[in-house]
Amino acid sequence: MRDDIKPGLEHTVTHTVDDARAISFMGEDLRVYATPSIVNDLEYGCRDLLKLHLPDDEDSVGAYVEVEHLRPTPMGFEVTYNIVIEAVDSRRVTFGIEVHDGVELVARGQHTRMIVKIERLKAMVAAKRG
Helix, strand or coil: CCCCCCCCCCCEEEEEEHHHHECCCCCHHHCCCCHHHHHHHHHHHHHHHHCCCCCEEEEECCCCEEEEECCCCEECCEEEEEEEEEEEEEEEEEEEEECCCCEEEEEEEEEEEEEEEHHHHHHHHHHHHH
């Protein structure tokens, strides 16, 4: 892990709410950004920020997610994730996230990722498989 992973480090990610990111169970008029897609997009946004600062033999895995989905965002809208590292405790990195759709704040949350050695994680998974 590099020394430049520290509180205050920021990253911005933008996505368009498309068919894959929208709910479908309430009909066409209510095709809006799905909460599971918010979680998926925030996890990858946080991972992408860390990968900019990690050596090739390290990556990160999600350990905790808390999301408050505040407002609906229709299909076709762009959502912007403002991601900020809030805390670093050894290999544990905690992020604060706000998601805006150009009109209003639509979600906010916190996410924790653990920085891992890729080979060590592979060994753990292989051992579990038996």
